[in-house]
Amino acid sequence: MVETWREVEQSEPASTLTFEEKLSLMVDRLWTWRQNLAFQQRLRRAKLRGNACVEEIDYRATRGLNRMVIQTQSAESG
Numbered sequence: 001m002v003e004t005w006r007e008v009e010q011s012e013p014a015s016t017l018t019f020e021e022k023l024s025l026m027v028d029r030l031w032t033w034r035q036n037l038a039f040q041q042r043l044r045r046a047k048l049r050g051n052a053c054v055e056e057i058d059y060r061a062t063r064g065l066n067r068m069v070i071q072t073q074s075a076e077s078g
Contacts, residue, residue: 001026001027001029001030004025004026004029004030005022005026008022008025008026054070054071054074057070
């Protein structure tokens with residue numbers, strides 16, 4: 001949080017923020033950092049073999065995948 005405070009204080013737009021807004025920004029950044037850390041730890045524990053992405057799905061294999069459903073779902077979540 002100290003690092004975030006320093007960044008906020010050094011930024012030009014920060015002079016217009018109230019203390020509560022600065023504190024809110026710091027808490028939000030800390031929460032995001034913790035969520036990202038937890039996510040990275042889960043990824044390491046999962047020991048996945050490689051990176052996968054929706055764009056690389058091979059629809060030619062007979063797995064019953066519906067291209068439109070997957071593309072719609074990925075567009076909604078991303």
